Amino acid sequence: MTDESIPISPWQLCVAPMIDVTDRHCRYFHRLLAPKARLYTEMITTSALQHGDISRHLDFDSAEHPVALQLGGSDPAALAYCAKLGEKWGFDEINLNCGCPSERVQKGDFGARLMRQPRLVADAIKAMQDAVSLPVTVKHRLGLDYDESIHLMTEFVSVLYDTGCRVFIAHARNAVLAGLTPRDNREVPPLRYADAAHIKTQFPDATVVLNGGLIDVQSCHQALKTFDGVMLGRAAWHNPGCLSELSVALNHETSMPDADQVIQFYARYCESQVRQGVPLRVLVRPLLGWMQGIPGSRFWRRALSDQKTLSSEDVNVLIDAWQNLKNYQNLVFD
Numbered sequence: 001m002t003d004e005s006i007p008i009s010p011w012q013l014c015v016a017p018m019i020d021v022t023d024r025h026c027r028y029f030h031r032l033l034a035p036k037a038r039l040y041t042e043m044i045t046t047s048a049l050q051h052g053d054i055s056r057h058l059d060f061d062s063a064e065h066p067v068a069l070q071l072g073g074s075d076p077a078a079l080a081y082c083a084k085l086g087e088k089w090g091f092d093e094i095n096l097n098c099g100c101p102s103e104r105v106q107k108g109d110f111g112a113r114l115m116r117q118p119r120l121v122a123d124a125i126k127a128m129q130d131a132v133s134l135p136v137t138v139k140h141r142l143g144l145d146y147d148e149s150i151h152l153m154t155e156f157v158s159v160l161y162d163t164g165c166r167v168f169i170a171h172a173r174n175a176v177l178a179g180l181t182p183r184d185n186r187e188v189p190p191l192r193y194a195d196a197a198h199i200k201t202q203f204p205d206a207t208v209v210l211n212g213g214l215i216d217v218q219s220c221h222q223a224l225k226t227f228d229g230v231m232l233g234r235a236a237w238h239n240p241g242c243l244s245e246l247s248v249a250l251n252h253e254t255s256m257p258d259a260d261q262v263i264q265f266y267a268r269y270c271e272s273q274v275r276q277g278v279p280l281r282v283l284v285r286p287l288l289g290w291m292q293g294i295p296g297s298r299f300w301r302r303a304l305s306d307q308k309t310l311s312s313e314d315v316n317v318l319i320d321a322w323q324n325l326k327n328y329q330n331l332v333f334d
Contacts, residue, residue, distance in 0.1 A: 046073030
């Protein structure tokens with residue numbers, strides 16, 4: 001992909017923060033597939049960092065860089081404290097979640113509800129900017145409920161822009177705060193890329209990253225004609241190989257990663273994590289969709305989903321599954 005009109009930025013290819021998905025193990029695997037993609041943690045609430053096990057939430061492998069910490073919260077002082085923790089732990093960016101519509105998040109008065117409180121968000125952004133030297137960014141929706149005007153979004157972005165925020169990750173749908181599950185909120189509200197592009201028109205010097213509905217190289221290529229970056233969510237989870245395809249298409253890499261090497265690196269990582277008490281079943285979850293569309297993918301998924309076998313905590317389960325897949329493919333193509 002060599003179109004000179006495509007802007008290049010550190011946010012050109014991002015993997016979305018996904019609760020119960022983008023833990024440190026998933027991010028490590030994604031890094032093997034896309035060496036220059038920008039990775040994001042799951043949303044971590046300020047209360048979890050103020051009152052919980054900080055290391056459990058913030059520890060990560062140095063191979064994950066560049067990696068961003070996404071925070072959930074609304075209190076400027078608490079967010080500034082947690083941003084400082086993120087900088088201390090070595091993260092490359094602090095991102096504020098202003099788009100999650102879950103009932104639990106709404107009860108905490110943060111996430112998507114913050115789009116109705118741009119002044120409060122601006123105070124939080126300023127407090128974090130004053131606390132750290134890292135980029136402080138925002139991930140948001142286009143609007144709330146069923147109002148598809150762009151007034152709420154433009155006011156929200158404008159207030160944050162005036163505070164000095166220059167990176168906006170726009171999930172190009174509304175968030176419906178009542179009557180839809182979080183999953184429904186990723187699928188039911190219509191995608192409105194043209195409305196998301198209004199941010200770039202209004203603030204041409206801002207970095208605007210598009211999120212939502214991007215599933216392959218073609219859709220990302222089209223989006224990058226308008227936006228500074230793309231962020232893949234469930235596509236990266238269900239078909240992580242697309243991250244490698246995009247890395248090559250964007251000239252981040254000259255060729256697809258060697259699958260044998262990916263397995264070798266990840267197996268070594270699994271060995272170290274198992275020794276630290278991490279269950280093998282947790283470690284192999286990010287690999288389940290890797291072989292999607294490849295002959296034998298069903299056997300691959302089955303081998304890495306067998307709880308009885310995985311309970312052995314023996315990393316050879318992964319290595320054997322890989323070898324069996326290669327043997328099957330040799331039979332198919334011989």
